[in-house]
Amino acid sequence: xxxxxxxxxxxxxxxxxxxxxxxxxxxxxxxxxxxxxxxxxxxxxxxxxxxxxxxxxxxxxxxxxxxxxxxxxxxxxxxxxxxxxxxxxxxxxxxxxxxxxxxxxxxxxxxxxxxxxxxxxxxxxxxxxxxxxxxxxxxxxxxxxxxxxxxxxxxxxxxxxxxxxxxxxxxxxxxxxxxxxxxxxxxxxxxxxxxxxxxxxxxxxxxxxxxxxxxxxxxxxxxxxxxxxxxxxxxxxxxx
Amino acid sequence: xxxxxxxxxxxxxxxxxxxxxxxxxxxxxxxxxxxxxxxxxxxxxxxxxxxxxxxxxxxxxxxxxxxxxxxxxxxxxxxxxxxxxxxxxxxxxxxxxxxxxxxxxxxxxxxxxxxxxxxxxxxxxxxxxxxxxxxxxxxxxxxxxxxxxxxxxxxxxxxxxxxxxxxxxxxxxxxxxxxxxxxxxxxxxxxxxxxxxxxxxxxxxxxxxxxxxxxxxxxxxxxxxxxxxxxxxxxxxxxxxxxxxxxxxxxxxxxxxxxxxxxxxxxxxxxxxxxxxxxxxxxxxxxxxxxxxxxxxxxxxxxxxxxxxxxxxxxxxxxxxxxxxxxxxxxxxxxxxxxxxxxxxxxxxxxxxxxxxxxxxxxxxxxxxxxxxxxxxxxxxxxxxxxxxxxxxxxxxxxxxxxxxxxxxxxxxxxxxxxxxxxxxxxxxxxxxxxxxxxxxxxxxxxxxxxxxxxxxxxxxxxxxxxxxxxxxxxxxxxxxxxxxxxxxxxxxxxxxxxxxxxxxxxxxxxxxxxxxxxxxxxxxxxxxxxxxxxxxxxxxxxxxxxxxxxxxxxxxxx
Numbered sequence: 001x002x003x004x005x006x007x008x009x010x011x012x013x014x015x016x017x018x019x020x021x022x023x024x025x026x027x028x029x030x031x032x033x034x035x036x037x038x039x040x041x042x043x044x045x046x047x048x049x050x051x052x053x054x055x056x057x058x059x060x061x062x063x064x065x066x067x068x069x070x071x072x073x074x075x076x077x078x079x080x081x082x083x084x085x086x087x088x089x090x091x092x093x094x095x096x097x098x099x100x101x102x103x104x105x106x107x108x109x110x111x112x113x114x115x116x117x118x119x120x121x122x123x124x125x126x127x128x129x130x131x132x133x134x135x136x137x138x139x140x141x142x143x144x145x146x147x148x149x150x151x152x153x154x155x156x157x158x159x160x161x162x163x164x165x166x167x168x169x170x171x172x173x174x175x176x177x178x179x180x181x182x183x184x185x186x187x188x189x190x191x192x193x194x195x196x197x198x199x200x201x202x203x204x205x206x207x208x209x210x211x212x213x214x215x216x217x218x219x220x221x222x223x224x225x226x227x228x229x230x231x232x233x234x235x236x237x238x239x240x
Numbered sequence: 241x242x243x244x245x246x247x248x249x250x251x252x253x254x255x256x257x258x259x260x261x262x263x264x265x266x267x268x269x270x271x272x273x274x275x276x277x278x279x280x281x282x283x284x285x286x287x288x289x290x291x292x293x294x295x296x297x298x299x300x301x302x303x304x305x306x307x308x309x310x311x312x313x314x315x316x317x318x319x320x321x322x323x324x325x326x327x328x329x330x331x332x333x334x335x336x337x338x339x340x341x342x343x344x345x346x347x348x349x350x351x352x353x354x355x356x357x358x359x360x361x362x363x364x365x366x367x368x369x370x371x372x373x374x375x376x377x378x379x380x381x382x383x384x385x386x387x388x389x390x391x392x393x394x395x396x397x398x399x400x401x402x403x404x405x406x407x408x409x410x411x412x413x414x415x416x417x418x419x420x421x422x423x424x425x426x427x428x429x430x431x432x433x434x435x436x437x438x439x440x441x442x443x444x445x446x447x448x449x450x451x452x453x454x455x456x457x458x459x460x461x462x463x464x465x466x467x468x469x470x471x472x473x474x475x476x477x478x479x480x481x482x483x484x485x486x487x488x489x490x491x492x493x494x495x496x497x498x499x500x501x502x503x504x505x506x507x508x509x510x511x512x513x514x515x516x517x518x519x520x521x522x523x524x525x526x527x528x529x530x531x532x533x534x535x536x537x538x539x540x541x542x543x544x545x546x547x548x549x550x551x552x553x554x555x556x557x558x559x560x561x562x563x564x565x566x567x568x569x570x571x572x573x574x575x576x577x578x579x580x581x582x583x584x585x586x587x588x589x590x591x592x593x594x595x596x597x598x599x600x601x602x603x604x605x606x607x608x609x610x611x612x613x614x615x616x617x618x619x620x621x622x623x624x625x626x627x628x629x630x631x632x633x634x635x636x637x638x639x640x641x642x643x644x645x646x647x648x649x650x651x652x653x654x655x656x657x658x659x660x661x662x663x664x665x666x667x668x669x670x671x672x673x674x675x676x677x678x679x680x681x682x683x684x685x686x687x688x689x690x691x692x693x694x695x696x697x698x699x700x701x702x703x704x705x706x707x708x709x710x711x712x713x714x715x716x717x718x719x720x721x722x723x724x725x726x727x728x729x730x731x732x733x734x735x736x737x738x739x740x741x742x743x744x745x746x747x748x749x750x751x752x753x754x755x756x757x758x759x760x761x762x763x764x765x766x767x768x769x770x771x772x773x774x775x776x777x778x779x780x781x782x783x784x785x786x787x788x789x790x791x792x793x794x795x796x797x798x799x
Contacts, residue, residue: 052799084644088563088567090571094550098559100652104653
């Protein structure tokens, strides 16, 4: 469960409002797609949700914990995948995953099982003992996803997670997201691929110039215009 | 040609960070003092080094004058300068031509290979002037003033100094272009970085040995002997590398023959440039692209291995400690700058003491055997140990080194206090290693008994706690997280300099406490006890300060 109330953030001493009084509630068991044009405030919002940026005002509750007041408990509930997989180039894949398992305090038997599972499905077992700097963009993305999910967090926050993934891995990730939510957990992700959002998400939010301009299920967004695709809705809303 | 100038402009901009500086001066007004301080530091450093070097060159000139060969000073300087460019240029040219990050952007552009190579090489050349000018200008001025040369000499001199790095750099570039066709140097990038670093360190140690050997007050005589003993060697090297001889003749011979040598030098440089451009068009991209493939072991993890790897569960602090060690050891720049002090400083001390004339050593050992000397030697040893520990950059760049990966530290459920603890333990372990190695070296050289060795190690370790904590504190407060190259995180980081200043300030406090007590002939244990007490007090205070600011500072840092 994610609860965002009155969230604002501005840059350059208040002259640029990146996020403007944002209110969102994402329920248990829900995949929430976060859409918006470039520079709309998606990444800024996500970065505030996980504690990379400090909001000017407002609150973010992740799984019952306020990220500002109780950051460690909130962070334990989050699995975060950034839009750019910048990880420790000079560690091997295994070392990185073990590091993440250590900081999330995952017991040996569970980490063994989970690491093996992810390496296997992502086809990374052969590369796991190589330095990450020898990985391709997609491989780095997959190792970051594995590291983010190693502690089986209740809330997944993913910033454009499909970028760089091959079709098989992207498909796998989508399946994992669905399964995770079916168990009553929450997935919040941003994307530019509207078809993915349309098919995968239970609800969608569209942010434009820092403000949430639409939120709801596909049906609610269509509002009677049954033929409207998400692309049409998106273009219409963001061209205003 | 227009494209070359466009490329050159953008490369020089990137090289000197001109746009970044402009941004800093107009937007980040608080940080304006940083570049100013760096420039002042560089000027001070170059001036102090140039002063000594100029004196040496004056000695060479006077010796040459006595032998009726005053121009020898020019040969020595140009030979030295051009050889320096030739040797260090190899690594520099290689990193510019084959390892630079922007090559991936430049290669797909509709540019000829020679345009890319030419602009890159020009940047190297501009950078080489920074090291060449202090080497070439003093002797050129000494000779010009000493021989009362006229206007035309100075015109020729300016032209020759400007053209001087061309031939060695082109030789480097041609050598690398050919070699890259056959060997995948890119695969061994780290190896080359370490090799370059080691050659640099050896060079520094070599200079140190020469300056150490120079008898104080008799520098001129020493240089005369050195020069007389090596004159054949200089001529031999000169004959193998004739450009330096041409420069000498161009400058020292008046009239038409001087001009002819000048033209010869410029013509050969130009010819080699054309050859290089021709070669670049043919093989530069081939060698570059052949090096693009990254090698991977692709070794499948066996079940046993996997079990062993995954069952190593450690606490967050310990896992951060080891992460730091792994990254330092595997990144050549960190390894060289972080750990080299631990190995190089003791080496320099050993070389300094051993290369002293035997008479000096005898005096030293007579001193050792004098009553009361042991205390002085112990205090000196402590000073040397602390100095080495203070030069260490590991703590003062501990957060900066994370760079773009700092987001991981922000999202993990480990409190900043714990993270800083892991970093502190890591930096302290490096410092402690340095303290122990240096203490062993000092104890052996000064023939100190075991108990004194222990005193040195204990005080060294206690003081290192304070210096490490304070160095780390600086980096926690103002880390440099935006960089493209690990070198920027380590060497072009103000925090390293600030950290050293703090370490030296602590040493000054300890010296101010110890010296009056030693002069007053207080019992030794009181002196050591007081110094240790101050170290412990400083350590406790700095650690408390460090942990107090960690939480707030990490919270403030945004990615």
